[in-house]
Amino acid sequence: MNLEFSPEENAFRDEVRAFIAESYPAQLRGAQDEGEDLTKEDFLAWHKVLAAKGWVAPSWPKEWGGTNWTSTQKYIWGEELARADAIPVLPFGIAMVSPVIYTFGTPEQKAKFLPATYNGDIWWCQGYSEPGAGSDLASLKTKAERITGDDGKEYYLVNGQKTWTTLAQFADWIFCLVRTNPTAKIQEGISFLLIDMKTPGITVRPIITMDGGHEVNEVWLENVKVPVENRVFEENKGWTCAKFLLAHERSGIAGVARSKRGIERIRQMAQTELNDDGTALITDPSFKRKVAELEIDLTALEFTELRTLAGESQGKGPGPESSVLKIKGTEIQQRITELALEAAGHYGAPYFRGFPADGDNNHPIGPDFAHRTAPNYFNTRKTSIYGGSNEIQRNIIAKMVLGL
Amino acid sequence: MDFNFTEEQSMLRDTVASYLQDHYDFDKRRKIITSDAGWSPAIWKAFAEELGILGAPFSEELGGLGGGATENMIVMEEVGKALVVEPYLGTVVIGGGFMKHSGYADAASVIEGIVGGTTVIAFAYAEPQGRYTWSDLKTTAKKDGSGYVLNGHKAVVIGAPWATHLVVTARTGGGQRERDGVSVFLVDKNSKGIVTRDYPTVDGARASEVFFENVSVPADALIGAEGAGLPLVEKVIDEATAAVCAEAVGSLRKLHEGTLDYARQRKQFGQAIASFQVLQHRMVDMFINVEQAVSMTYMATIKIDEADAERSKAVSAAKVQIGKACKFVGQNAIQIHGGMGMTDELAIGHYFKRATMIEGLFGSVDHHLRRYETLSFGKAA
Numbered sequence: 179m180n181l182e183f184s185p186e187e188n189a190f191r192d193e194v195r196a197f198i199a200e201s202y203p204a205q206l207r208g209a210q211d212e213g214e215d216l217t218k219e220d221f222l223a224w225h226k227v228l229a230a231k232g233w234v235a236p237s238w239p240k241e242w243g244g245t246n247w248t249s250t251q252k253y254i255w256g257e258e259l260a261r262a263d264a265i266p267v268l269p270f271g272i273a274m275v276s277p278v279i280y281t282f283g284t285p286e287q288k289a290k291f292l293p294a295t296y297n298g299d300i301w302w303c304q305g306y307s308e309p310g311a312g313s314d315l316a317s318l319k320t321k322a323e324r325i326t327g328d329d330g331k332e333y334y335l336v337n338g339q340k341t342w343t344t345l346a347q348f349a350d351w352i353f354c355l356v357r358t359n360p361t362a363k364i365q366e367g368i369s370f371l372l373i374d375m376k377t378p379g380i381t382v383r384p385i386i387t388m389d390g391g392h393e394v395n396e397v398w399l400e401n402v403k404v405p406v407e408n409r410v411f412e413e414n415k416g417w418t419c420a421k422f423l424l425a426h427e428r429s430g431i432a433g434v435a436r437s438k439r440g441i442e443r444i445r446q447m448a449q450t451e452l453n454d455d456g457t458a459l460i461t462d463p464s465f466k467r468k469v470a471e472l473e474i475d476l477t478a479l480e481f482t483e484l485r486t487l488a489g490e491s492q493g494k495g496p497g498p499e500s501s502v503l504k505i506k507g508t509e510i511q512q513r514i515t516e517l518a519l520e521a522a523g524h525y526g527a528p529y530f531r532g533f534p535a536d537g538d539n540n541h542p543i544g545p546d547f548a549h550r551t552a553p554n555y556f557n558t559r560k561t562s563i564y565g566g567s568n569e570i571q572r573n574i575i576a577k578m579v580l581g582l
Numbered sequence: 583m584d585f586n587f588t589e590e591q592s593m594l595r596d597t598v599a600s601y602l603q604d605h606y607d608f609d610k611r612r613k614i615i616t617s618d619a620g621w622s623p624a625i626w627k628a629f630a631e632e633l634g635i636l637g638a639p640f641s642e643e644l645g646g647l648g649g650g651a652t653e654n655m656i657v658m659e660e661v662g663k664a665l666v667v668e669p670y671l672g673t674v675v676i677g678g679g680f681m682k683h684s685g686y687a688d689a690a691s692v693i694e695g696i697v698g699g700t701t702v703i704a705f706a707y708a709e710p711q712g713r714y715t716w717s718d719l720k721t722t723a724k725k726d727g728s729g730y731v732l733n734g735h736k737a738v739v740i741g742a743p744w745a746t747h748l749v750v751t752a753r754t755g756g757g758q759r760e761r762d763g764v765s766v767f768l769v770d771k772n773s774k775g776i777v778t779r780d781y782p783t784v785d786g787a788r789a790s791e792v793f794f795e796n797v798s799v800p801a802d803a804l805i806g807a808e809g810a811g812l813p814l815v816e817k818v819i820d821e822a823t824a825a826v827c828a829e830a831v832g833s834l835r836k837l838h839e840g841t842l843d844y845a846r847q848r849k850q851f852g853q854a855i856a857s858f859q860v861l862q863h864r865m866v867d868m869f870i871n872v873e874q875a876v877s878m879t880y881m882a883t884i885k886i887d888e889a890d891a892e893r894s895k896a897v898s899a900a901k902v903q904i905g906k907a908c909k910f911v912g913q914n915a916i917q918i919h920g921g922m923g924m925t926d927e928l929a930i931g932h933y934f935k936r937a938t939m940i941e942g943l944f945g946s947v948d949h950h951l952r953r954y955e956t957l958s959f960g961k962a963a
């Protein structure tokens with residue numbers, strides 16, 4: 179039981195902090211400050227800086243570019259990224275499909291995909307959910323039939339629809355769960371396919387979310403020919419990959435460092451925003467109490483995560499306990515957005531997407547932070563829905579942890 | 583004791599409901615709110631001429647339907663069910679309220695304009711620094727000859743882009759936060775020196791920042807007594823708050839019904855998600871929230887003509903309940919819809935956004951709890 183950083187760890191923190199300060203792309207910082215939608219180039223700019231430094235995928239095996247950092251170093255890394263308001267590296271390539279590929283893939287797949295993913299040359303999206311298969315993912319219907327092509331090679335002919343596919347509009351490749359055996363038990367007829375988004379027969383249609391953003395899509399697959407060598411692991415064993423990946427998806431989901439930063443930002447807002455009595459909002463006992471409760475909850479989550487990490491470093495994999503991190507982490511993220519909206523007061527109402535275009539700087543519309551509070555609040559409702567909804571997480575804990 | 587509506591009141595509700603069903607469904611609303619103007623003058627004209635509802639709370643001598651707060655409540659619940667953006671609240675409830683309660687000399691002709699649909703009013707009361715303290719005013723009205731000159735900045739004036747007139751609170755005396763020295767003015771929006779910056783709001787309406795830059799208004803722009811306007815402002819805002827509670831009830835009912843429908847029809851794991859007990863209990867809690875919100879809206883509406891302290895206590899109590907219900911029912915409606923709840927395409931998200939804005943409108947839960955505590959326990963030492 180020890181929380182102190184060693185001198186080496188402190189030096190590492192200083193190094194990380196200096197690196198982020200020097201290398202964070204200015205254009206991206208500007209777009210973030212303006213609250214603009216980030217472009218593909220914005221996302222990739224930071225990814226490529228990290229790749230060049232060798233820090234884009236700390237958790238990967240050393241041979242593919244991992245850093246062999248200790249869990250303390252990873253913790254410091256996460257803290258510093260959040261502290262600098264650096265955008266997170268998108269999980270789909272680095273944290274989701276790559277671990278599947280380096281764990282289950284062929285040598286050819288590893289060589290083809292891991293370096294390109296590392297360098298940001300392949301943008302991945304996740305093709306799991308379907309209109310009829312959300313929480314009940316295993317009921318997915320997109321089907322893949324073996325055919326022999328005119329070239330004499332073996333292909334899967336894929337037909338179906340994926341949905342909620344995050345940032346598919348930017349993606350080069352999609353990793354999909356597809357049904358290769360329609361008669362087997364539902365989990366046993368699924369395969370894990372890597373599909374080039376440029377293949378004929380793929381159509382991406384935007385889904386606009388209630389905050390006005392375009393981050394999710396429908397992906398339609400019509401007679402899409404996928405070479406058999408793009409299947410990861412054995413045919414009909416895709417569920418094994420899926421379960422493995424879901425565990426990875428959950429382990430980063432607590433978002434402790436970013437929530438700390440979020441609370442810090444609320445404290446800043448509440449210094450300048452005024453309460454009913456004309457003093458700073460942060461002196462209002464009821465507002466202050468809510469911030470305090472949030473901080474305490476976050477501390478409990480942080481130490482729960484640290485205990486989980488310590489367990490992992492002693493060889494226990496991320497188990498069903500990680501559902502606790504997902505539930506608490508997302509609830510805290512959501513409460514942060516509630517408090518920010520509350521702090522904004524009247525100025526939570528103006529809607530700024532693509533607006534206003536009049537450039538009238540002499541007549542301001544509220545404090546800068548305020549415009550994002552309502553859209554953030556609406557958008558953050560997603561966190562208790564995706565990545566296995568919080569109801570499903572509770573079901574997992576009930577069954578797997580409590581044995582009910 | 584009687585919680586039933588009169589025959590006229592039931593008819594009013596049915597008329598509004600069926601008109602909105604035909605002319606203000608979700609798709610039609612979307613066209614209206616995304617149009618350049620952001621509202622439908624044709625709908626407004628129909629409210630005035632076909633339905634006559636812009637006269638709902640005014641006496642028959644003034645061309646109205648002879649109703650009051652209950653009629654406002656009935657109309658506002660339907661407004662909430664259809665997510666109507668047209669400014670019934672600003673014009674009829676608030677503008678009309680100031681005319682009814684102030685002894686304004688020209689009230690009859692202003693009300694005639696409201697009832698006829700030609701006078702559209704937005705209420706410019708909030709200021710960037712003021713949060714929910716309505717006396718916290720930097721906007722000034724200086725005596726100038728027989729009239730006044732207004733200077734200041736009003737924040738997030740809902741419906742201002744559509745308004746012909748603004749009701750404006752300003753200081754004619756006293757310090758920035760004092761109760762004394764607050765005056766209320768009815769100002770033609772075309773007056774020289776009014777600069778607006780218009781924008782959409784997250785819940786589909788339009789609003790403006792309104793800047794008064796040496797705006798001259800005549801003496802008869804003053805509503806009520808000079809420097810003694812705060813009690814009037816508080817009374818009208820209480821009425822408006824009761825009215826948005828009713829609007830919230832309309833939206834909350836839709837959120838709850840929509841969620842039940844969806845949960846019955848959506849299947850996962852081979853069964854309707856409505857069969858999962860955890861979701862059933864959640865929907866029961868949503869139901870309880872809606873019922874409590876209805877009860878408190880009735881309570882506040884019934885007590886709206888009581889003495890100031892009694893009225894304010896009732897309204898704050900109602901707004902606390904409604905604010906909590908908006909959060910609980912809204913968030914869980916989205917949650918139970920899963921990914922579909924997140925989309926712009928479904929109505930459910932739009933009800934959630936309106937309910938969220940109502941949570942903060944005329945004071946947050948914390949604000950009204952504090953006001954209730956003060957009225958109920960006295961001021962803290």
Ligand SMILES: Cc1cc2nc3c(=O)[nH]c(=O)nc-3n(C[C@H](O)[C@H](O)[C@H](O)COP(=O)(O)OP(=O)(O)OC[C@H]3O[C@@H](n4cnc5c(N)ncnc54)[C@H](O)[C@@H]3O)c2cc1C
Binds near residue numbers: 342344
């Ligand atoms: C913004 C966003 C981004 C996403 N990105 C991706 C992506 O990139 N790739 C991808 O594949 N998917 C993605 N998803 C999809 C996400 O994983 C699904 O939304 C999620 O699995 C829930 O499925 P559903 O939306 O169909 O809801 P449903 O499964 O229909 O659930 C509806 C409600 O029922 C509840 N429920 C369901 N079953 C049970 C049960 N047994 N017991 C109790 N309650 C239950 C749920 O918790 C929820 O509240 C994204 C979703 C969102 C909102």
